[in-house]
Amino acid sequence: MKRSERLVAMTHFILDRPRELISLPYFSSKYEAAKSSISEDLGIIHKMFQHEGIGYLETVPGAAGGVKYIPAYSKTYSDSFVHQLCERLEDPERLLPGGYLFMSDILGDPEATRNIGRLFASAFSNREIDAIMTVATKGIPLAYAVASYLNAPVVIARRDPKVTEGSTVSINYVSGSTRKIQTMVLTKRSLKKGAKVCIIDDFMKAGGTINGMSNLLKEFEAEVAGIGVLAEAEDEEEERVVQDYISLVQIVNADDRRGTIEVRPGNLIDHI
Amino acid sequence: MKRSERLVAMTHFILDRPRELISLPYFSSKYEAAKSSISEDLGIIHKMFQHEGIGYLETVPGAAGGVKYIPAYSKTYSDSFVHQLCERLEDPERLLPGGYLFMSDILGDPEATRNIGRLFASAFSNREIDAIMTVATKGIPLAYAVASYLNAPVVIARRDPKVTEGSTVSINYVSGSTRKIQTMVLTKRSLKKGAKVCIIDDFMKAGGTINGMSNLLKEFEAEVAGIGVLAEAEDEEEERVVQDYISLVQIVNADDRRGTIEVRPGNLIDHI
Numbered sequence: 001m002k003r004s005e006r007l008v009a010m011t012h013f014i015l016d017r018p019r020e021l022i023s024l025p026y027f028s029s030k031y032e033a034a035k036s037s038i039s040e041d042l043g044i045i046h047k048m049f050q051h052e053g054i055g056y057l058e059t060v061p062g063a064a065g066g067v068k069y070i071p072a073y074s075k076t077y078s079d080s081f082v083h084q085l086c087e088r089l090e091d092p093e094r095l096l097p098g099g100y101l102f103m104s105d106i107l108g109d110p111e112a113t114r115n116i117g118r119l120f121a122s123a124f125s126n127r128e129i130d131a132i133m134t135v136a137t138k139g140i141p142l143a144y145a146v147a148s149y150l151n152a153p154v155v156i157a158r159r160d161p162k163v164t165e166g167s168t169v170s171i172n173y174v175s176g177s178t179r180k181i182q183t184m185v186l187t188k189r190s191l192k193k194g195a196k197v198c199i200i201d202d203f204m205k206a207g208g209t210i211n212g213m214s215n216l217l218k219e220f221e222a223e224v225a226g227i228g229v230l231a232e233a234e235d236e237e238e239e240r241v242v243q244d245y246i247s248l249v250q251i252v253n254a255d256d257r258r259g260t261i262e263v264r265p266g267n268l269i270d271h272i
Numbered sequence: 273m274k275r276s277e278r279l280v281a282m283t284h285f286i287l288d289r290p291r292e293l294i295s296l297p298y299f300s301s302k303y304e305a306a307k308s309s310i311s312e313d314l315g316i317i318h319k320m321f322q323h324e325g326i327g328y329l330e331t332v333p334g335a336a337g338g339v340k341y342i343p344a345y346s347k348t349y350s351d352s353f354v355h356q357l358c359e360r361l362e363d364p365e366r367l368l369p370g371g372y373l374f375m376s377d378i379l380g381d382p383e384a385t386r387n388i389g390r391l392f393a394s395a396f397s398n399r400e401i402d403a404i405m406t407v408a409t410k411g412i413p414l415a416y417a418v419a420s421y422l423n424a425p426v427v428i429a430r431r432d433p434k435v436t437e438g439s440t441v442s443i444n445y446v447s448g449s450t451r452k453i454q455t456m457v458l459t460k461r462s463l464k465k466g467a468k469v470c471i472i473d474d475f476m477k478a479g480g481t482i483n484g485m486s487n488l489l490k491e492f493e494a495e496v497a498g499i500g501v502l503a504e505a506e507d508e509e510e511e512r513v514v515q516d517y518i519s520l521v522q523i524v525n526a527d528d529r530r531g532t533i534e535v536r537p538g539n540l541i542d543h544i
Binding site (some may be wrong): 003004005007008009012013015037044045047048049051052054102104105108109110111113114136137140141144145147148151152153154155156158162165166188190211269 | 275276277279280281283284285287316317319321322323324326363368374376377380381382385386408409412413416417419423424425426427428430434437438459461462470
């Protein structure tokens, strides 16, 4: 196999396995090439990943070492995506009663969800994360997108237990904005004690749902390693029960009666 | 930029945009290279994608032409994944009351869901598909995985309407195995008339839920372009209300009282 051919195959192989340690001897035998050639190839790939702003190869030294692709999207890439998203969201037709925003088209677009996942994975890239958690339904595509770049499993809390889940742990929580008492359940076998969990959701008003997920994690003796929301309603800041989180965008002055809305970049960009 | 460097960048760029037409002049200006060099690069990429069994580059001739990456995973790749999955599922500990199977760990594993998505995308690769549809909750990660390789949006039917959806269309349907009447809703703005829709779900017993989705599509004057399920319960074949579908695996003789279960490859492999 020529170097040019090997680079195509290796680039695919590496991109397909984010945060997975791959040893030099593995590459060497897979592509039937000397370790020195593989080393040079990895140098080229590392340089080009940085050039393209999609991350880098981390080298782990020693006998059990190798390389890991760490997805870390550049500030330029992130900035441009967040600004496009703000523009796309700042459309009065999206306003729904109660200050909610129609976002199902964006959440249904696999390219957009992939990009959102990349940005959160980049913001959380130096934290230790064992699992991604969300609550059904809208946060699910985002949780998977983040998980695929952080190479961690997804656990999904539900508002209703299902027979196909096996036994579950449930908690009651108070929704921050409506003050209604709600229930959230998570399958017993889904999380290990001490797991470091990243919570992902699509929308946060006062933060009651996210707070509910944090409380559910306590029942599992797991800990919150990070919180990421696609959109936060900025007007609710005073009542907010969640403090340390990362948001992609902030919705300001959403008023369905007047038909006005303003969408600004959230604090994610400061974490990249 | 050297050819070796350009190949790394182009491989990433192409893999990131399945089924998207990219013109030669676009590559040429992006990477500041002659069209003849880009053509050679694409030749190498095409050859290596086939060599790796991950698909091919389709060339669209003419002034508005270019290349498209069509993800089409090889029979070898698909066979090996399906057999591994059967082994992983054939564990009596997974048995739940009613002949259901615990699969949340597999559905929560982003690498597994990506692989499942690839296999369905390969099986449906020569069909025209405008959207992927599923019903909340468990089918969602699979629907997104398929969607990302088919470059189509996802629409999610729910069992309960939510305020953040806007106005919805709802239908009642009879669950095939339990004979209970259930409701399913889909947001009005989510599908265009005449859309060709691929239905994806995690599990099919008698097929009532999938049949419900087909009926919901009729309300939107959309049509079913394909049906894919991760696992089908083979024992229900006689009562089945859905005929033309693709399954990854077949669950045979699941008996939670005796603790026996057998999992076989489904018919997907015949479509690759």
